[in-house]
Amino acid sequence: MRTSRPVRAAQYLALLAYLxxxxxxFVWLISTAFKPAAELGSLHPTWIPENPTLENFRQAxxxxxxxxxxxxxxxxxxxxxxxxVVIATPMAYVMAxxxxxxxxxxxxxxVISQAFPFVxxxxxxxxILKNFHLINSLAGxxxxxxxxxxxxxxxxxxxxxxxxxxxxxxxxAVDGAGxxxxxxxxxxxxxxxxxxxxxxxxxxxxxxxFFFALVLLKxxxxxxxxxxxxxxxxxxxxxxxGPLAAAAFLATIPSLVIFAxxxxxxxxxxxxxxxxx
Amino acid sequence: MTLSTxxxxxRKGAPSQGPPADYGAWFLVLPALIPILVLSVxxxxxxxxxxxxxxxxxxxxxxxxxGLLNFQDLxxxxxxxxxxxxxxxxAVGVTVPQFLLALGLAxxxxxxxxxxxxxRALAIIxxxxxxxxxxxxxxxxxxxxxxxxxxxxxxxxxGGGRDxxxxxxxxxxxxxxxxxxxxxxxxxxALLAGLQNTPRxxxxxxxxxxxxxxxxxxxxxxxxxxxxALAISALNFIWNFNSFALVYVLTQGGxxxxxxxxxxxxYEEAFRYGQFGYAAAMGCVMVAVISVILAFYLVGRLRGGDxx
Numbered sequence: 001m002r003t004s005r006p007v008r009a010a011q012y013l014a015l016l017a018y019l020x021x022x023x024x025x026f027v028w029l030i031s032t033a034f035k036p037a038a039e040l041g042s043l044h045p046t047w048i049p050e051n052p053t054l055e056n057f058r059q060a061x062x063x064x065x066x067x068x069x070x071x072x073x074x075x076x077x078x079x080x081x082x083x084x085v086v087i088a089t090p091m092a093y094v095m096a097x098x099x100x101x102x103x104x105x106x107x108x109x110x111v112i113s114q115a116f117p118f119v120x121x122x123x124x125x126x127x128i129l130k131n132f133h134l135i136n137s138l139a140g141x142x143x144x145x146x147x148x149x150x151x152x153x154x155x156x157x158x159x160x161x162x163x164x165x166x167x168x169x170x171x172x173a174v175d176g177a178g179x180x181x182x183x184x185x186x187x188x189x190x191x192x193x194x195x196x197x198x199x200x201x202x203x204x205x206x207x208x209x210f211f212f213a214l215v216l217l218k219x220x221x222x223x224x225x226x227x228x229x230x231x232x233x234x235x236x237x238x239x240x241x242g243p244l245a246a247a248a249f250l251a252t253i254p255s256l257v258i259f260a261x262x263x264x265x266x267x268x269x270x271x272x273x274x275x276x277x
Numbered sequence: 278m279t280l281s282t283x284x285x286x287x288r289k290g291a292p293s294q295g296p297p298a299d300y301g302a303w304f305l306v307l308p309a310l311i312p313i314l315v316l317s318v319x320x321x322x323x324x325x326x327x328x329x330x331x332x333x334x335x336x337x338x339x340x341x342x343x344g345l346l347n348f349q350d351l352x353x354x355x356x357x358x359x360x361x362x363x364x365x366x367x368a369v370g371v372t373v374p375q376f377l378l379a380l381g382l383a384x385x386x387x388x389x390x391x392x393x394x395x396x397r398a399l400a401i402i403x404x405x406x407x408x409x410x411x412x413x414x415x416x417x418x419x420x421x422x423x424x425x426x427x428x429x430x431x432x433x434x435x436g437g438g439r440d441x442x443x444x445x446x447x448x449x450x451x452x453x454x455x456x457x458x459x460x461x462x463x464x465x466x467a468l469l470a471g472l473q474n475t476p477r478x479x480x481x482x483x484x485x486x487x488x489x490x491x492x493x494x495x496x497x498x499x500x501x502x503x504x505x506a507l508a509i510s511a512l513n514f515i516w517n518f519n520s521f522a523l524v525y526v527l528t529q530g531g532x533x534x535x536x537x538x539x540x541x542x543x544y545e546e547a548f549r550y551g552q553f554g555y556a557a558a559m560g561c562v563m564v565a566v567i568s569v570i571l572a573f574y575l576v577g578r579l580r581g582g583d584x585x
């Protein structure tokens with residue numbers, strides 16, 4: 001279909017407007033992160049720092065326990081992603097291949113778990129974890145994140161499993177391979193890219209999470225990056241905006257990089273999970 | 278290897294009833310099922326039970342059942358209903374414009390435009406960012422002195438010096454804009470996926486019959502993406518109503534409670550004042566009201582689809 005010129009022009013104009021709207025806050029964050037204190041205090045802030053500096057980054061590390069927080073975030077996000085994928089993959093397999101009550105109940109839980117306000121979950125979780133002395137502990141937070149990442153992980157993985165033709169497994173069965181053998185040597189390799197994408201998504205979810213970490217982690221040496229970043233906020237004078245922006249920018253990089261790697265698979269996974277057979 | 282012999286082989290042709298859950302299936306499901314039961318289903322039921330008790334943090338006396346007392350108190354708690362009203366305003370104010378904007382963007386991205394890849398990449402950015410960072414970023418944009426918004430407005434001769442996040446008139450609107458921005462990617466991606474499932478031949482046939490752009494959208498595109506559109510807008514509404522981090526970072530619920538979403542209210546009640554039972558009751562009310570609204574929305578939309 002051909003599109004007339006004025007229409008095309010209008011489309012490009014609209015696209016440009018979207019690009020500006022979506023990109024400008026992020027550009028401003030980066031710009032602020034590299035501005036020296038004098039420019040931050042100036043009456044007419046500019047888009048591009050006139051004298052870009054790394055001072056803000058140094059100051060951010062001096063003022064807040066960012067290294068410790070990064071380490072905590074890494075431990076929590078990596079463990080949660082790993083555990084979530086290891087336990088979700090077999091379950092997703094059953095949900096995709098069997099149409100029994102268990103699979104239906106699990107699907108129901110995936111949907112319902114999206115609707116409940118966290119406050120209804122966090123109070124009991126807080127009490128339960130307190131009983132096991134898992135408040136202010138990374139292990140406790142990891143357990144919470146695993147369960148929190150499960151609905152979307154299952155959703156994505158079920159889609160990926162469905163994309164593996166059952167005929168392949170049947171053929172292996174005809175050849176006399178046992179069920180576990182089939183899972184390990186036929187299904188798993190085909191699922192591997194999907195599993196990796198799901199793990200990365202679970203990593204980002206845990207890396208970015210704020211609410212549970214805010215409630216469950218009490219002391220700065222245990223807190224994750226988002227909670228530490230939040231401690232920056234509130235009392236800042238104009239001069240402290242630089243370090244704040246610098247720390248926020250750094251905290252975003254891992255998520256952005258991983259997201260760029262799996263972007264196609266995420267969008268594909270959302271779709272695959274939604275397609276009914 | 279006992280597993281492989283104890284279980285059935287996959288049957289030919291996916292059976293509609295399905296085999297009963299065999300031991301192998303249970304073995305595969307348990308590692309995920311136990312954490313779900315212990316850390317999700319269990320706490321949920323526990324949370325609902327708590328709303329009928331006087332549970333408080335750090336109290337030594339045993340927790341008592343108080344029946345519907347929390348709910349009776351809640352019914353008279355004007356602060357909570359104010360917060361609830363703000364929550365609804367916020368949820369609708371974010372979900373509706375976000376849907377329309379995302380639909381526009383998805384339609385554009387579905388065209389053969391140059392720089393489409395760039396737009397796609399940029400559209401995803403808010404999704405990947407930690408909510409706390411999104412909040413910080415927009416605080417920088419809205420900052421009364423060092424922010425780019427006031428500076429731009431001043432350059433355009435529209436005055437300046439507005440304190441967006443702490444002004445009672447602008448605070449809610451300012452956080453709603455951030456909410457729209459932050460949720461654009463999920464909505465756009467979902468709608469784009471729906472659009473790409475639209476049969477292209479149908480579109481071309483309609484164009485050949487002389488149908489204009491709007492008519493083609495109404496008769497071909499919209500019916501095809503309607504299920505996705507319904508699902509994503511319903512989910513967005515729920516997520517927005519239950520959101521916490523963004524507004525907590527932006528305003529902490531201020532000024533004077535103007536942006537105090539129900540989740541912020543419940544969080545303070547539970548973890549600042551230690552009223553666990555009362556906060557749990559708030560959570561229950563939130564779930565109940567949201568379910569009713571959604572039921573009406575979905576039933577209404579689906580019925581509307583049958584008649585048109």
